[in-house]
Amino acid sequence: MxxxxxxxxxAVVGASHNPQKVGHVLFxxxxxxxxxxxxxxxxxxxxxxxxxxxxxxxxLPEVPDLxxxxxxxxxxxxxxxxxxxxxxxxxxxxxxxxxxxGNEELDEExxxxxxxxxxxxxxxxxxxxxxxxxxxxxxxPERMDFPPRGSVSILSQSGxxxxxxxxxxxxxxxxxxxxxxxxxxxxLDEVDFLKYLKGDPETDVVVLYLEDVKRGRAxxxxxREMSRHKPVIILKGGKTKSGMKAxxxxxxxxLGDYDVFRGAMRQAGVIEVNSLEEMVDVxxxxxxxxxxxxxxxxxxxxxxxxVLASDYAEEFGLELSPWKKELDLPPHVVQSNPFDLxxxxxxxxxxxxxxxxxxxxxxxxxxxxxxxxxxPSIARLLSxxxxxxxxxxxxxxxxxxxxxKLIEAGIPAYESLRDAMRTIAKLVDYSRRRRLL
Amino acid sequence: MxxxxxxxxxAVVGASHNPQKVGHVLFxxxxxxxxxxxxxxxxxxxxxxxxxxxxxxxxLPEVPDLxxxxxxxxxxxxxxxxxxxxxxxxxxxxxxxxxxxGNEELDEExxxxxxxxxxxxxxxxxxxxxxxxxxxxxxxPERMDFPPRGSVSILSQSGxxxxxxxxxxxxxxxxxxxxxxxxxxxxLDEVDFLKYLKGDPETDVVVLYLEDVKRGRAxxxxxREMSRHKPVIILKGGKTKSGMKAxxxxxxxxLGDYDVFRGAMRQAGVIEVNSLEEMVDVxxxxxxxxxxxxxxxxxxxxxxxxVLASDYAEEFGLELSPWKKELDLPPHVVQSNPFDLxxxxxxxxxxxxxxxxxxxxxxxxxxxxxxxxxxPSIARLLSxxxxxxxxxxxxxxxxxxxxxKLIEAGIPAYESLRDAMRTIAKLVDYSRRRRLL
Numbered sequence: 001m002x003x004x005x006x007x008x009x010x011a012v013v014g015a016s017h018n019p020q021k022v023g024h025v026l027f028x029x030x031x032x033x034x035x036x037x038x039x040x041x042x043x044x045x046x047x048x049x050x051x052x053x054x055x056x057x058x059x060l061p062e063v064p065d066l067x068x069x070x071x072x073x074x075x076x077x078x079x080x081x082x083x084x085x086x087x088x089x090x091x092x093x094x095x096x097x098x099x100x101x102g103n104e105e106l107d108e109e110x111x112x113x114x115x116x117x118x119x120x121x122x123x124x125x126x127x128x129x130x131x132x133x134x135x136x137x138x139x140x141p142e143r144m145d146f147p148p149r150g151s152v153s154i155l156s157q158s159g160x161x162x163x164x165x166x167x168x169x170x171x172x173x174x175x176x177x178x179x180x181x182x183x184x185x186x187x188l189d190e191v192d193f194l195k196y197l198k199g200d201p202e203t204d205v206v207v208l209y210l211e212d213v214k215r216g217r218a219x220x221x222x223x224r225e226m227s228r229h230k231p232v233i234i235l236k237g238g239k240t241k242s243g244m245k246a247x248x249x250x251x252x253x254x255l256g257d258y259d260v261f262r263g264a265m266r267q268a269g270v271i272e273v274n275s276l277e278e279m280v281d282v283x284x285x286x287x288x289x290x291x292x293x294x295x296x297x298x299x300x301x302x303x304x305x306x307v308l309a310s311d312y313a314e315e316f317g318l319e320l321s322p323w324k325k326e327l328d329l330p331p332h333v334v335q336s337n338p339f340d341l342x343x344x345x346x347x348x349x350x351x352x353x354x355x356x357x358x359x360x361x362x363x364x365x366x367x368x369x370x371x372x373x374x375x376p377s378i379a380r381l382l383s384x385x386x387x388x389x390x391x392x393x394x395x396x397x398x399x400x401x402x403x404x405k406l407i408e409a410g411i412p413a414y415e416s417l418r419d420a421m422r423t424i425a426k427l428v429d430y431s432r433r434r435r436l437l
Numbered sequence: 438m439x440x441x442x443x444x445x446x447x448a449v450v451g452a453s454h455n456p457q458k459v460g461h462v463l464f465x466x467x468x469x470x471x472x473x474x475x476x477x478x479x480x481x482x483x484x485x486x487x488x489x490x491x492x493x494x495x496x497l498p499e500v501p502d503l504x505x506x507x508x509x510x511x512x513x514x515x516x517x518x519x520x521x522x523x524x525x526x527x528x529x530x531x532x533x534x535x536x537x538x539g540n541e542e543l544d545e546e547x548x549x550x551x552x553x554x555x556x557x558x559x560x561x562x563x564x565x566x567x568x569x570x571x572x573x574x575x576x577x578p579e580r581m582d583f584p585p586r587g588s589v590s591i592l593s594q595s596g597x598x599x600x601x602x603x604x605x606x607x608x609x610x611x612x613x614x615x616x617x618x619x620x621x622x623x624x625l626d627e628v629d630f631l632k633y634l635k636g637d638p639e640t641d642v643v644v645l646y647l648e649d650v651k652r653g654r655a656x657x658x659x660x661r662e663m664s665r666h667k668p669v670i671i672l673k674g675g676k677t678k679s680g681m682k683a684x685x686x687x688x689x690x691x692l693g694d695y696d697v698f699r700g701a702m703r704q705a706g707v708i709e710v711n712s713l714e715e716m717v718d719v720x721x722x723x724x725x726x727x728x729x730x731x732x733x734x735x736x737x738x739x740x741x742x743x744v745l746a747s748d749y750a751e752e753f754g755l756e757l758s759p760w761k762k763e764l765d766l767p768p769h770v771v772q773s774n775p776f777d778l779x780x781x782x783x784x785x786x787x788x789x790x791x792x793x794x795x796x797x798x799x800x801x802x803x804x805x806x807x808x809x810x811x812x813p814s815i816a817r818l819l820s821x822x823x824x825x826x827x828x829x830x831x832x833x834x835x836x837x838x839x840x841x842k843l844i845e846a847g848i849p850a851y852e853s854l855r856d857a858m859r860t861i862a863k864l865v866d867y868s869r870r871r872r873l874l
Contacts, residue, residue: 305601
């Protein structure tokens, strides 16, 4: 696997002269990002982006560690065989047109071309690999941003979803380590990658988007093992009949019963999410230690949001146990749970409440910046909280600015109150299951 | 009511010299936004923002149409009486410290001060009024933006929630007409304002945030009447026991059974939402005509998102009836529902599908811009759709750019696929109930 993620040299078979083509963007991305030699291979020869094009793998000055293949499907087996014979260490097959369009014969040819070698092969029908070492995808850098170096690894059966994730992770400043588009999973599948990521010191959190699962038992075992050490977040596509039908026309998916899958995921200690937004919310929340239980304290500077937060807490099964202390705060402050500091709340007041929060497992702090006497100093103050703290900050420019400051200080900050509450409930549930493992 | 929303002159009793105080920001906002005379009143006299301060209402050169009162609670009845005697036409009491903190005696004094006159009085304990004619709130323009002129009117029992709404509406370019912070509703309540807004030619959509309801029957009748002509969107705070408890400590709220409320809202043809985000989603969706039924067509350029969309459609009760036609599109396109145009989808292909969508009531269009060959020309093309169309566009910079282009072309565009689907389901439900009215 090292050759997939840390190759010393890379070749792109199907590097294209046409800037609109997948094979061009892929080569461009690799050339721009990779610190070693990247060789374009194309029967037409010539030059691409100022680099000499080799007519075949055999003409290369060295045997590349990693080969990307982005040529029409029928030609892939031949190139693959050539690569195997030369002794390349890993392959990524970008090309589509195999099992996913019913062409199972070509799948068989691919398998034959590999000849039973124990060589990591990703794909076919995938968008590639992205790591801080190189961008091995054909995603256009004009259309999106890429996230910084970090410790979240992604395995996804959908290229479109990876693209959206990378772009959103870039915005949220969530750093990534290994990002893998699984494609048709003809050779390597999620189980293989989970085995590798388990021991990968650069990965602290694993994110999965899965549609079909072929090795259910093995997946369960790997996830259970992984969850003991690193949080795993999963988004499952094809949970409903309609979703399964859609998935089977899009991949080769054979989908099982979702209830069984869901039960297994819970038992394995996995955090299941229902959307990309929820996934991002959970990743952000892992900046704080996990809550030990479900006793929640709400601290607010806006009464209405305190009311909504209480509704959401009950909706998601969090307990708003009563506040029992008497703090030295102005008389108009409502010392209850929600603890309503009211519109003239000062940042220090929030901390005063949190300092006495030992009866609670977590705090949701509501900061309405439009009304308020709060300023960015609140970020540092909240980071002194003895219990895990999560913030809801509504609004646009100033709200965004405050959310950024909070996130920089290690406080997960959300623009949606309901999503913040749902995330806390998910963490409480995860924390409980994790202890059971 | 005209005097509240279209006064010819305004006085601010409690205009303050101290820029940190509510009475200063309120005066500043009015001075900057209002096209007529704004008189500061403060016993201290002097000047504020270059304007001569009058020591009492009686000293003013004219009887102002509208008086804002932002002074300590015990002094409010006296000023109110003076204003009534002078013949002012409407009042807004910003000051807090009345029923909401258990001071019912002061409530009685306020009522006595009005002396049974039929004069519109808003508050006490509110953040004021905002209209395109003037900003009569103490919300700091340094901390937030204000929305443009438009046709959405807001009635809210929470000032913090109004502040967040205005800021978010500004970002989403949702224009407003009359924005009212109801406060303690000692005089005017939501029923009075609904009666007025019903006949207001500047209001096309009404948004409500309510905690307690004192005149349930009258509210129901007004909403039912309003819904025949203008969509009403409601967010209810205090639905659960925890929420009710929080609401009763924050306002004078007496809360009833939420199930009864919910049933009445449905019968009245109101669109109920569960969060601010959902409210904004619904408002944006009203750019399109209402779907007639629940048959949904999904058109996508990313298979994985098609799968998730199918899951969400089933979750929210929308019907994905099968696609039965054969269009002249490349062979790798999956002509099904979801209709998967795949990664190389061109804008024209989307329209080709939509042009033949007569069997469906609405279309959800998925545009993954990171992968794609789509460009902003898709906005104009989608606007030619014969059925209502809603778009999901994931991602950051380019995604945001595309969403803006779509919204400008009248296509509601969402960053969350699940929220987009939930919104469509809400519209389908609303459309059915509206026909029943």
